[in-house]
Amino acid sequence: MDVTLDKKLQGFQLVAQEKLQAILCSIPGKKELILEPELIKPLEHVCTASWLKLKGIQRIYKYDAKQRVPREADQVHIYMIRSMLGTYQALLRQLQPLAMTVMASGESPDLALRMFHIICVPSCYAYFHALLEQVGFWGLVQLHHFNWDFIYLDHGVLSLELPNLYECLYLQGNSSALPAVAQSLRLLQMICGQPALTLTFGSHSAQLLQVLQALGPVPQPPNPPDFGAWLIIDRDKDYASTLLTPAIYAGLLLEVFQLRAGEISINNANNKIRSQKLQLLQGKSEYTTKPVPSNSKPSCIRLNSACDEIYGDNRYKHFAQASSSVRAQVKALSLELQKLNDLKLEEMHDYVARKLPKLTELKAKVLRHLNASEIVIQMLGNFRQLQTLEEDILNNVSRKRLLSEIDMLLTTDGQRFNTLRLLCLLHLCVGVAPEELQQFARNYCNMFGHRELCVFQQLSQAGLLPALQPERKSSTKLLSNLPIPKFQQTEFQANANRLKLLTSCADADQATGAGADASARAAAKACPSFVFNGTYIPLIAQLCSILLSASTAEQLATKLAMIEGLQIHVGGTQPSTPKAYAAQSKTGTGEATDVFPLRMRNLFVFVVGGANYAEIAACDFVAKLTNAQITVASDALLAGSDLIAAAFNN
Structure with missing residues (x-):
């Protein structure tokens, strides 16, 4: 990514500081700040405790x-x-x-000197x-509102850190949070300029752009815009990228550990997998039997390649390759430290002073x-x-066997999410019948409780499963005599086929066969689907590839004309x-x-409803192939279990 663009994106921190300073400095008196715990980590990206004390927080x-x-x-x-x-x-x-105590004591008769303030984020x-x-x-x-806008988490990764946006939009049908997102996108336009083209996919994305346009035009910066195009897409247009288990290092870290504002805690026995597992099936392990000292701080990894070079080297690698690389670095470090035994006294002083701290x-x-x-x-x-x-x-290989295997995993593994x-994922790709869902729901509730x-x-409600219908035993015989209709092609299957999101196993086998040369093997691996072990290409990566490779509007329309909902x-x-745009141009x-x-x-790229590291890694791969730069932003970074x-x- 260009240095000036990188600095601009990091500049969101300064804008957030100015907005918070304006609120704090408008409140007179001796101030104490009471923070909701979920806001502490994101706020650390905006300011420090010493900065807050300089603004009057005692x-x-x-x-x-x-x-x-x-x-x-x-x-x-101040709450x-x-x-x-x-x-x-x-x-x-x-x-x-x-408040009753304040009123009874007669404190602050002047309404301008309110004793309680609530800042809503x-x-x-x-x-x-x-x-x-x-x-x-x-x-x-007194009520205030504060929006820290985009938080710069890593090279090419931005987040609004609004973890409940998915619940509001897709589970509750509540779009009241969209204006705040539009304000952040408007600020991005002020800093980086308005793009020549914006592509939206989904109802929430179109609504978000309408709110953004209703806010009015933004003053254009003197320099050309930093982004050639924007892509705003709904999460439900590519649920598969979240439901599939990633194969890369950063993605699997999020599958196991809780992420908060770009930082994961790894020194806790209550990780995501263990917390969702039925206690009866957990068994004993070294992480549950060892007592954890109450005063010990959990070990943390900040997912920022500039702060952690080990993470920077391995974040988008296949997990097996990344873990082998980490083990190799452990061995190399141990050999380096053994050199101390062979050093002379003068050399040892220099080594301890210069190299040992690093x-x-x-x-x-x-x-x-x-x-x-x-x-x-x-x-x-x-x-x-x-x-x-x-x-x-x-x-779609033997859906009856797939249902039985999922049922078996429910019984033997007992993971709630x-x-x-x-x-x-099965319903998204193949379709699940109401009777099959009833059977699974019965087994699931017997395992985890009918609540x-x-x-x-x-x-x-989110479109991840069909509606659960009540059982009707009286009509079972009548329905059994009727022909069972075949499952129609789902929207996912249609779009996946049109955009070639599903990679062909036969083609991969042919490329990596005994007679294939090294270049053919390399070509087989040169695909964004590596983030899912070569099975699926994230939709945003494919759309970015189409935008970057299109030489004319007509060529773009040829690839995207059959996709409904694209604007x-x-x-x-x-x-x-896309077809109408090509005709007009x-x-x-x-x-x-x-x-x-x-x-x-x-x-x-902005994903409405949460992005994941598999999508980010795939976009990074496309950017390197096409000699481009792709910045992925969202309201939150999540794993598939977080979605469930x-x-x-609710």
């Missing part, structure tokens, strides 16, 4: 809904919480006795003000990655079997389909102009 506390923070007279409490109704209502209930909705008035806090509590820091990083890779191997012991099953699902994830039955309705926006023109009708081939080979877990939170 003490910082963690917000706990069950325990109030003690307050002294004339002390201003920073996520814009979630449940969290907001819990905070108002907690503030009620404190990223938005302060109108009904928040209505609730404040209903509980009698109008004039006592080696010690490198050793700590390598050991953290070694520990992480060992836990991943232990948690994903059936990794090859799982990938074979997913490949058969993609290729990942088993449902496989069933969702989880509502989860199937949530997944149906092209060029400059200030109205949205149109060819005949010269309207204001449409042919912007292909793209002069600026920088692409910005969201249905349990």
Whole structure:
């Protein structure tokens, strides 16, 4: 990525600091900040504790809904919480006795000197003000909103760190969070310029662009735009990239460990796989039998290639290759440290002063990655079997056997989220009949409890499963005499075939056969599908490849004309389909102009509803093949189990 563009993207931190400073400096008095724990890690990307103290914050506390923070007279409490109704209502209930005490004591008769302030991230909705008035806090509590916009996590990776956007849009049908996302995209346009072309795919993406256009034109920077095109896509247009298990190092780290603002904690026995597993089937291991000291800090890995060179070297490699590389580095470091025994006294002083601190820091990083890779191997012991099953699902190989294997995994492995994830993938690729879903739901509820039955309705709302219908025993005989209709081609199958997302096993075997030369083997591996072990190409990577390789609008339309829901926006023109855009640019009708081939080979990709590292790695691969730069951004980075877990939170 170009250095100036990289610096611009890192500049979001300075903008966020200015916005937060404006809020804090507008509040007079002795201030204490009470932070919701989920906001601590993202806020560390915006400012430090020392910076907050310079802005008048005397003490910082963690917000706990069950325990109030003690307050002294004339002390201003500033609460920073996520814009979630449940969290907001819990905070108002907690503030009620404190506010009554302030009113009774006669503190702060001037309404301008409010003792309580609530900063909502990223938005302060109108009904928040209505609730404040209903509980009698109008004039006592001041509401603010703060949006830190994009957080620069790594080279070419941006995140809004809004983990509940997927739940709002796809599970609840609530689009109230889209204006905050549009404001962040508008700020990106102010910093990097407006692209010549914007491609949207999905209803939420189109709605997001409408909100962005309603905000009005942005002042154009003096320099040319940094991005030649934008691609905004809904998460539900490519569920497969999230439901499939990635094969790369960064992707598998997220499958096992919890990610918060670009940092994972690896020194905890309660990782994602273990926490979702039925306790009866967990068994004993060294991670559960060893007591963890209460004062010990968990070991963390920051997923930033500039801060951690070990991660930077291995992040997009196949996991087997990455783990072997980490082990090789451990051996090399041990040999390097053994050289101390052969050094003379003068040489040892120089070695200890110059090289040893760097080696010690490198050793700590390598050991953290070694520990992480060992836990991943232990948690994903059936990794090859799982990938074979997913490949058969993609290729629709004996769906009856696939259903029985998923049922078997439910019984033997007992994973709450990942088993449902496989069933969702099966429905996406092949289709699941209502009777089959009823049978699976019965077995699932017998395993985890019947309170989880509502989860199937949530997944149906998101389009991951069919609607769960009640059983009708009286009509069983009548229905058994009727011919069973064949499954129709799903939208995923249609788009996957049109865009060639599914790689052919036969072609790969032919390229890697005994008679193939080294160049043929290299060509077989030169495909973005390596992120899923050569079975599937993420949709955003394929669309980026099409945008970068198209030489004319007509050529673009030839590849994308059959994809429903795709819209092209060029400059200030109205949205149109790829076919209509090609026709207008060819005949010269309207204001449409042919912007292909793209002069600026920088692409910005935004996934509405969460992106994953497999997609990011595939886009990075496409960028290197086409001599381009691709920046992937989203509201959050997640794994497939996080997508399913969201249905349990509603």
